[in-house]
Amino acid sequence: MRRGIGLLLIAALLLAVSGCGTDREAEPAVPHAVVVGFSQLGAESSWRIANTESMVNAAASYGYVLMMENANQKQELQIKSIRSFIASRVDVIVFSPIVETGWDNVLREAQQAGIPVILMDRMIETSDDSLYTAYVGADFYAEGVRAGEYLIRKADALGAEHMNIVEISGTIDSTPMRDRQRGFMDAIAGDPRFTVIDSISGDFLRSKGEECMTTLLDRYGADGIDVVYSHNDSMTLGALDVMDRAGIRPGQDIVVITVDGEKEAVAELKKGRINCIVQCTPALGGSVMALVQGLTDGRIVPKISHPVEGTYSDLDDLDDPEMEGF
Ligand code: GZL
Numbered sequence: 001m002r003r004g005i006g007l008l009l010i011a012a013l014l015l016a017v018s019g020c021g022t023d024r025e026a027e028p029a030v031p032h033a034v035v036v037g038f039s040q041l042g043a044e045s046s047w048r049i050a051n052t053e054s055m056v057n058a059a060a061s062y063g064y065v066l067m068m069e070n071a072n073q074k075q076e077l078q079i080k081s082i083r084s085f086i087a088s089r090v091d092v093i094v095f096s097p098i099v100e101t102g103w104d105n106v107l108r109e110a111q112q113a114g115i116p117v118i119l120m121d122r123m124i125e126t127s128d129d130s131l132y133t134a135y136v137g138a139d140f141y142a143e144g145v146r147a148g149e150y151l152i153r154k155a156d157a158l159g160a161e162h163m164n165i166v167e168i169s170g171t172i173d174s175t176p177m178r179d180r181q182r183g184f185m186d187a188i189a190g191d192p193r194f195t196v197i198d199s200i201s202g203d204f205l206r207s208k209g210e211e212c213m214t215t216l217l218d219r220y221g222a223d224g225i226d227v228v229y230s231h232n233d234s235m236t237l238g239a240l241d242v243m244d245r246a247g248i249r250p251g252q253d254i255v256v257i258t259v260d261g262e263k264e265a266v267a268e269l270k271k272g273r274i275n276c277i278v279q280c281t282p283a284l285g286g287s288v289m290a291l292v293q294g295l296t297d298g299r300i301v302p303k304i305s306h307p308v309e310g311t312y313s314d315l316d317d318l319d320d321p322e323m324e325g326f
Contacts, residue, residue: 011063034296035065036289037085037115039095041075041122045203045234048154050097050326051121051177051282058285058306062293069171073171073203074101077166079106086113092292094118099173107131116295120288122175129303136287139306140176141248143278144183146311147229147257152275153315154255155193162192163226163255167199167211170231176280177201180231180259197224200310202235213242222248227255233277240273251314261312269312276313282326283307 036059040052052068059066067090071077075098085093086109093115097103105123108131110117116133123135135234155163167184170177180277181199188194197217202208209230216225228250236258243250250256251273258265261279268274287305312323 002237007216009034018154024040033063034067034292035067035088035090036127036227036292037082037088037090037093038066038068039078039081039085039093040068040070041078041096041098041110042071043106044073044261045206045232046326047234047260047280047282048161048204049282050215050262054283054285055120056285057290058289060285062289064292071098073098075102080236082106082110085152086110086115089113090115092116092118092295094120094288094292096121097124097175098122098171100175100178101173104128104131107254109141110179118285118288118291121315134291134301134303134305136284136291136305137281137307138176138309140179140280142185143176143186143259143309144180146183146278147180147243147259147276148184148187148309150257150313150315151188151194151227151229151255151280152191152205153313154275155191157315160193160226162222163194164224165194165196165227165229166220166225167226168197168202168216168235169199169202169231170201170235174204176259177231183312186227194227202230202238205234206232206234211237211238211243213239217242223248224255225254227257229257232280233258233260233262237264237268239298249273262326263325266323269323276311276315278311279309281307281309 043049069081078095082093093110094160104126107117119132119135121137169181200212201211228239240250256274257276257279258274259280261277265277269277291301
């Protein structure tokens with residue numbers, strides 16, 4: 001008797017598992033909303049704030065759930081966020097690595113969890129580029145070259161025999177700092193008119209840009225500096241404040257070259273207080289979410305994507321409508 005009941009129970013269980021016992025058609029799997037884990041490195045500049053806005057707006061336009069965590073300039077918090085995204089089993093991880101090194105272990109964990117990683121804005125240094133699926137961001141080396149090429153044009157226009165250059169660089173070991181410096185140095189290499197006399201990091205912060213300019217003027221005096229090459233507008237705007245207080249006319253007494261293209265810097269360019277802005281667009285969200293769409297559709301996506309960027313300067317048309325800033 002008991003054997004019969006046992007067999008009945010097994011049969012019922014098999015029917016339930018197979019679904020044959022139900023009279024409804026199998027419910028179609030309801031596609032879940034795509035969940036994107038996004039680690040933003042901080043809020044250090046107008047560029048970063050505009051970049052975050054671009055990511056939030058793009059995710060909303062795609063109907064994606066964006067789990068965003070801000071690391072406040074700390075790599076260890078980015079690593080912690082990536083681990084929490086893995087634990088939450090998000091569909092895709094996106095992050096802007098504050099520096100290039102130290103990511104292999106956590107990205108290997110993401111890879112083992114089968115979660116694709118998109119690098120947004122900055123690159124990583126690794127011997128295993130399978131650890132990330134795609135990179136969306138500027139060609140920072142080309143940005144540095146454009147800054148150097150402008151300076152050559154400016155020296156020609158001024159008939160300058162020699163120019164002492166000081167550099168206010170971005171976050172040490174970040175991709176934009178490394179490559180904006182390398183591109184600029186390569187562009188002016190071999191031209192005897194130029195000497196880079198110093199380089200100090202302002203960490204992309206306006207307050208540190210002020211500190212750097214103060215230090216550089218203390219070291220060399222206004223007469224000892226002909227050009228300031230600054231890796232972002234936030235630091236440049238801080239440097240302008242210091243020059244004003246020192247009675248220096250930025251853009252006239254000292255040539256000012258900057259990178260990004262935020263509205264406040266464009267306004268200074270139009271007033272002749274900045275000579276050149278190398279554009280670096282923060283609007284990367286649309287490209288990132290298009291890659292997410294490709295990945296969730298099972299398509300192959302490009303490994304490297306660069307936005308198209310320009311250069312605004314006092315040697316070009318300052319009324320160019322393209323030159324509005326962000
Ligand atoms: C560049 C970005 C840099 C900007 C700065 O893509 O990483 O970081 O140039 C920002 O303004 O802080």
